[in-house]
Amino acid sequence: MAGLAVQIRTLLLLMFLTSTSFTLTLTNANVEGDALYALRRALKDPGNVLQSWDPTLVNPCTWFHVTCDSQNRVTRLDLGNAKLSGKLVPELGRLERLQYLELYRNNLVGSIPKELEGLKSLVSLDFHHNNLTGSIPSSLFSLSNLRFLRLNRNRLTGRIPRQLTRLRNLKIIDVSNNDLCGTIPTSGSFYKFSEKSFENNPRLKGPELMGSVSYELGCD
Amino acid sequence: MAFCNRTLLDCLDSLSFNNLFLSFLFFTTLLLASSNSSSYALSSDQADALLKWKATDLNNQSQSVLHSWKVVDDSNSTNSSMRSDPCISWIGIACNQRGSITQINLTSMGLQGMIKNFPFPSFPSLTHLNLFNNSLLGTVPSNIANLSVVNYLDLSVNQFSGSIPSEICLLTTLNILYLDHNHFSGSIPYNMGRLKDLTTLTMHSNNLSGFIPESLGNLTSLRQLSLYENNLIGSIPTSIGKLRDLYFLYLYQNQLSGPIPKEIGNMTQLRFLTLENNNLIGSIPQEIGNLKSLTDLYFLFNNLSGSIPVSLGNLKNLTILLLSKNQLSGRIPIEIGNLTSLSDLELTLNQLSGCIPSTLGNLKKLTNLNLLENQFSGSIPEEIGNLTNLANLQLGDNHFSGSLPQEIGNLTNLANLQLGDNHFSGSLPQEIGNLTNLANLQLGDNHFSGSLPQGLCTSRSLENFTAFNNHLTSLIPKGFKNCTSLFRVRLENNQLVANLSEDFGVYEKLNYIDLSNNQLYGELSSTWGQCQNLQTLHLAGNNITGKIPPELGMLIQLHVLDLSSNYLVGEIPIKEFGELTFLLNLNLSGNQLSSNLPLEVGRLYSLTYFDLSTTSLSGQIPKEIGNCSSLSYLDLSNNNLNGSIPYQIGNLVHLQLLLDLSQNRLSGEILSQFKSLVNLEKLNISHNQLSGTISSAFDEMASLTSIDISYNEFEGPISNNRVFQNATTIEALRNNKALCGNASGL
Numbered sequence: 001m002a003g004l005a006v007q008i009r010t011l012l013l014l015m016f017l018t019s020t021s022f023t024l025t026l027t028n029a030n031v032e033g034d035a036l037y038a039l040r041r042a043l044k045d046p047g048n049v050l051q052s053w054d055p056t057l058v059n060p061c062t063w064f065h066v067t068c069d070s071q072n073r074v075t076r077l078d079l080g081n082a083k084l085s086g087k088l089v090p091e092l093g094r095l096e097r098l099q100y101l102e103l104y105r106n107n108l109v110g111s112i113p114k115e116l117e118g119l120k121s122l123v124s125l126d127f128h129h130n131n132l133t134g135s136i137p138s139s140l141f142s143l144s145n146l147r148f149l150r151l152n153r154n155r156l157t158g159r160i161p162r163q164l165t166r167l168r169n170l171k172i173i174d175v176s177n178n179d180l181c182g183t184i185p186t187s188g189s190f191y192k193f194s195e196k197s198f199e200n201n202p203r204l205k206g207p208e209l210m211g212s213v214s215y216e217l218g219c220d
Numbered sequence: 221m222a223f224c225n226r227t228l229l230d231c232l233d234s235l236s237f238n239n240l241f242l243s244f245l246f247f248t249t250l251l252l253a254s255s256n257s258s259s260y261a262l263s264s265d266q267a268d269a270l271l272k273w274k275a276t277d278l279n280n281q282s283q284s285v286l287h288s289w290k291v292v293d294d295s296n297s298t299n300s301s302m303r304s305d306p307c308i309s310w311i312g313i314a315c316n317q318r319g320s321i322t323q324i325n326l327t328s329m330g331l332q333g334m335i336k337n338f339p340f341p342s343f344p345s346l347t348h349l350n351l352f353n354n355s356l357l358g359t360v361p362s363n364i365a366n367l368s369v370v371n372y373l374d375l376s377v378n379q380f381s382g383s384i385p386s387e388i389c390l391l392t393t394l395n396i397l398y399l400d401h402n403h404f405s406g407s408i409p410y411n412m413g414r415l416k417d418l419t420t421l422t423m424h425s426n427n428l429s430g431f432i433p434e435s436l437g438n439l440t441s442l443r444q445l446s447l448y449e450n451n452l453i454g455s456i457p458t459s460i461g462k463l464r465d466l467y468f469l470y471l472y473q474n475q476l477s478g479p480i481p482k483e484i485g486n487m488t489q490l491r492f493l494t495l496e497n498n499n500l501i502g503s504i505p506q507e508i509g510n511l512k513s514l515t516d517l518y519f520l521f522n523n524l525s526g527s528i529p530v531s532l533g534n535l536k537n538l539t540i541l542l543l544s545k546n547q548l549s550g551r552i553p554i555e556i557g558n559l560t561s562l563s564d565l566e567l568t569l570n571q572l573s574g575c576i577p578s579t580l581g582n583l584k585k586l587t588n589l590n591l592l593e594n595q596f597s598g599s600i601p602e603e604i605g606n607l608t609n610l611a612n613l614q615l616g617d618n619h620f621s622g623s624l625p626q627e628i629g630n631l632t633n634l635a636n637l638q639l640g641d642n643h644f645s646g647s648l649p650q651e652i653g654n655l656t657n658l659a660n661l662q663l664g665d666n667h668f669s670g671s672l673p674q675g676l677c678t679s680r681s682l683e684n685f686t687a688f689n690n691h692l693t694s695l696i697p698k699g700f701k702n703c704t705s706l707f708r709v710r711l712e713n714n715q716l717v718a719n720l721s722e723d724f725g726v727y728e729k730l731n732y733i734d735l736s737n738n739q740l741y742g743e744l745s746s747t748w749g750q751c752q753n754l755q756t757l758h759l760a761g762n763n764i765t766g767k768i769p770p771e772l773g774m775l776i777q778l779h780v781l782d783l784s785s786n787y788l789v790g791e792i793p794i795k796e797f798g799e800l801t802f803l804l805n806l807n808l809s810g811n812q813l814s815s816n817l818p819l820e821v822g823r824l825y826s827l828t829y830f831d832l833s834t835t836s837l838s839g840q841i842p843k844e845i846g847n848c849s850s851l852s853y854l855d856l857s858n859n860n861l862n863g864s865i866p867y868q869i870g871n872l873v874h875l876q877l878l879l880d881l882s883q884n885r886l887s888g889e890i891l892s893q894f895k896s897l898v899n900l901e902k903l904n905i906s907h908n909q910l911s912g913t914i915s916s917a918f919d920e921m922a923s924l925t926s927i928d929i930s931y932n933e934f935e936g937p938i939s940n941n942r943v944f945q946n947a948t949t950i951e952a953l954r955n956n957k958a959l960c961g962n963a964s965g966l
Binding site for chain 1: 616640641662664710732755756779780804828850852874876899922923925
C-alpha cells in the first residue's frame with residue numbers, strides 16, 4: 001500500500017471531489033428535479049431524449065418532455081415512444097403534482113414501484129407497450145384522481161388488485177396483453193369496463209362471481 | 221580420542237578436560253549442522269507450503285504470474301538439480317538470516333483464488349504480508365492468528381467476503397492493518413482494541429454492519445481510522461475521544477445515529493473529521509472548538525440541529541467546513557471571521573437565519589461560499605468585497621434584500637454568482653462589469669430594476685445569464701451583442717426595451733434563450749439561423765415585427781420555438797422547418813401571419829404541441845396534418861380556415877390535451893374524423909359551419925371530458941358519449957340546427 005503521504009493526498013482529492021459533487025447536487029436541491037434525475041440515471045437513453053435534463057438547474061421546468069405549472073411543480077412527463085430502456089425508480093412517487101405519466105412504447109423492465117402511490121394528482125398513468133414484470137401494486141388505489149390506467153402489452157403477473165375498484169374517477173383501464181391471473185373485479189368503478197380491457201391474459205379466469213368460492217387458488 | 225578401558229565413571233572423568241574442547245567442537249558442529257539443516261528445513265517447509273497453496277488455491281493465470289515459485293531451480297544447464305531457494309529466486313519473498321520467510325509481497329499481481337487454506341501456521345517469522353490489489357476472494361481464516369509477529373498486514377482491494385475473523389485481534393504486534401475495498405460483512409470484531417500498536421486501521425468500502433466497537437478507543441497509537449462506506453449503525457462510541465494521536469477520522473457514508481460525542485473534542489491532533497452521510501442527530505458539540513489542528517470538517521447530510529457553535533471560530537487551521545443538508549438553525553456566529561485559513565464554506569439546505577456577519581470579509585482565503593436554501597435575511601455587507609479569492613458565491617433561495625454593494629466588483633476571481641430567489645432590489649451595480657471571470661450570473665426571481673451593467677460580458681466569459689422575473693428595463697447594446705460565450709439566457713418577464721435586430725448578435729454556443737414578456741421591438745433577423753446550438757427560442761409577448769425568417773429552419777437542434785403574441789406577418793416558413801426533426805413545440809399564435817398552412821407541415825413528425833390560433837390562417841387544413849403522429853395538442857382556432865375537417869385528423873391518435881378547431885369557417889360533416897381519437901380529452905369545434913348528424917361521431921372518444929360543438933349547424937340525435945350528460949352541455953350544444961337527445965337543456 002502506498003506511503004502515508006501519498007495516501008493523504010489521494011484521500012484529500014477524494015474528499016474534495018466528493019464535496020464538489022455534493023455542491024453540484026446541493027446547488028439546486030429541488031426534490032422533483034432530483035426524482036427525475038434519479039429516473040434518468042436508471043434509464044438507457046440511446047435517443048438522447050433526456051439530454052436536456054440538467055440537474056444543476058434550479059428546477060426541471062425547462063427540461064424537454066417535462067411540463068410544470070405556474071409554481072414550477074412538474075405536471076406532465078411525456079416520454080412515450082422514446083426508445084428508453086431500464087427500470088422505473090421509486091423516486092417518481094415524489095412528484096405530488098404530476099398529472100400525466102406517459103412512458104408508453106419503450107423498453108422498460110422491472111416492476112411498477114409501489115411508491116407511485118405518492119402521485120396524488122395523477123390523472124393518467126400510461127405504461128402500455130413495455131416489458132414490465134411483477135404485479136400491479138395495490139397501493140395505486142390511493143390515486144383518487146386517476147382517470148386513465150393503461151398497462152396493456154407488458155408482462156405483468158399476479159392478480160388485478162381488488163382495491164382498484166375504489167378508483168371512482170377511473171374512465172379507462174387497459175391491462176390486456178399481460179399474464180395476469182385470478183378473476184376480473186366487477187364492483188365499484190369496474191362495472192363499466194368491457195372484457196376488451198382485460199383480454200389476452202391467458203390465466204385470467206373471467207369476471208369474479210360474487211358470493212361464490214374464490215377462484216384465487218393457483219394464482220401467484 | 222583415547223580408548224577407555226576403565227569403568228564408565230573413570231572414562232567420564234578422563235573426558236572432563238581434554239575432551240571438553242573436543243566436546244565443545246563436537247556440539248558446536250552439531251549445532252551448526254542442525255541450524256543449517258533446520259534453516260534448510262525451515263525454508264523448504266515454507267516453500268512446500270506455499271507451493272501447495274499456489275497449486276490448489278490459485279487459478280491457472282496466477283500460476284504463470286508466480287512461475288518463479290518452483291521446487292527445482294532449473295535455470296542453469298541440465299543435470300543441475302539444485303533445490304530452488306525461495307529466499308533468493310522466488311518473486312515477492314524475503315527472508316531473515318536464518319532463512320525463514322519474513323515478507324510476502326504480492327501486490328497488484330492479478331492473483332485470483334483464495335487464502336482460506338493459506339499456510340499461516342508455517343510463518344512464525346512473517347512480519348509483512350501484502351496482498352494489496354488482487355482478485356482474491358473467499359473468507360479470511362481464523363488461523364491468520366498464527367502470524368505471531370506480523371506488523372504489516374494488507375488485504376485491501378480484493379474480493380474477500382464473510383466476516384473479519386475475530387482472531388485478528390490476537391495479532392497484537394500489528395502496526396498497519398488495511399482491510400478496505402473488499403466485501404467483508406458482519407460486524408467489526410469487538411475486541412479490536414487489543415491491537416494496541418496499531419497506527420493505521422482501514423476497513424472502508426466494505427459491507428460491514430453492526431456497531432463501532434467501544435474497544436477502538438483503546439488503540440491509543442492510532443493515527444488513521446477509516447470506516448467509511450459501510451452499513452455501520454448505532455452511535456459513535458464516546459471512547460473515541462481517547463485516540464489522542466488520531467489525525468484522520470473517516471466515518472462517512474454509514475447509517476450511524478445518535479449524537480456527535482463531545483469527547484471528540486479531546487482528539488486534539490485531528491486533521492480530518494468526516495462524518496457526512498449518516499443519521500447523526502443533536503447539536504454540534506461546542507468542544508469541537510478544541511480541535512486546533514483540524515483542517516477539514518464535513519458534517520453534511522445528517523440530521524444535526526441547534527446552532528453552529530461559537531467555538532468553531534477557534535479552528536485557525538480549518539480550510540473546508542461543510543455543514544449542508546442538516547436542520548441547523550440560528551445565526552452564523554461572528555466568530556466565523558476568525559477562520560483565516562478557510563477556503564470552502566457550505567451551509568446550504570439548513571434553517572439558518574439572520575444576516576451575513578461583516579466579519580466574513582476577513583476570510584481572505586475563501587474561494588467558495590455557499591448559503592443556498594436557508595432563511596438568511598438582510599443585505600450583503602460591503603465587506604464581501606474583501607474576499608478577493610472568491611470564485612463561487614451562492615446566496616440563492618433565502619430572504620436577502622437590499623441592493624448589491626458596488627464592492628462586489630472587487631471580486632475579480634468570481635466565476636459563479638448565484639443570487640436567485642431572494643428579495644434583492646435596486647439597480648445592478650455597474651461594477652459587475654469588472655468581473656472578467658464571471659461565467660454564471662443568476663439573478664432571477666428578485667426585484668432588480670434599471671439596466672444591465674455596461675461592461676457585462678466584455679471579457680466574453682459569460683455563459684449562463686438568468687435574470688427572469690425582475691423589473692429590468694434595458695440591455696446595454698455592446699455588452700450583449702458581442703457576448704459570444706452565451707449558452708443559456710433567461711430574461712423573461714422583465715420590462716426590457718431593446719431592438720431585436722440591432723442589440724443582439726450571433727451566438728454560436730447559445731443553447732437556450734427566453735426573452736418572453738418584455739418590450740423587444742424590431743425584426744427577427746436571419747442571422748438567428750446561425751445559432752447552430754440553439755434548442756429553445758422563446759420570444760413570446762413582445763413587439764416584434766417583420767417576417768419569420770426561413771433561416772430558422774437551419775436550427776437543426778431546435779426543440780422549442782415560441783414566437784406567440786407579437787406582430788409578425790407573412791408566410792409561415794413550414795417548408796424550411798421540415799428539417800427540424802427534433803421540433804417538439806411550435807407556437808406562433810397571436811400574430812398576423814395571413815398565411816396558408818402548407819402541406820409540408822406533415823414533415824414535423826416529432827411535433828407534440830402545435831399552436832397556430834389567432835394567426836389569420838386561411839385556406840384548408842391540409843390532409844398531411846395527419847402525418848404529425850406525435851401531436852398531443854393542436855390549436856388552430858380563431859382563424860379563417862375553410863373546407864372540411866380532413867379525415868386524416870383521425871391519424872393523430874396521440875392527441876390528448878386539446879383539439880381546437882373553433883372559430884373558423886369549417887364546413888362539411890363529421891363522419892369518421894374523430895373515431896380513433898381515443899385519448900383526446902378536450903374537443904372544441906364550436907363557431908364553425910359544420911353540419912349533418914353527429915350521432916356516432918364521438919362515441920368512441922373514450923377519454924373525452926370536455927366538448928364544445930356550439931354555434932354550428934348540427935342536427936339529429938346526440939352521441940351516447942357520457943360527456944354529453946354533463947351540466948355544462950347546454951352551452952356546448954347551443955345554436956345548432958336541430959339537435960335532440962338525452963342531455964340537460966335539450
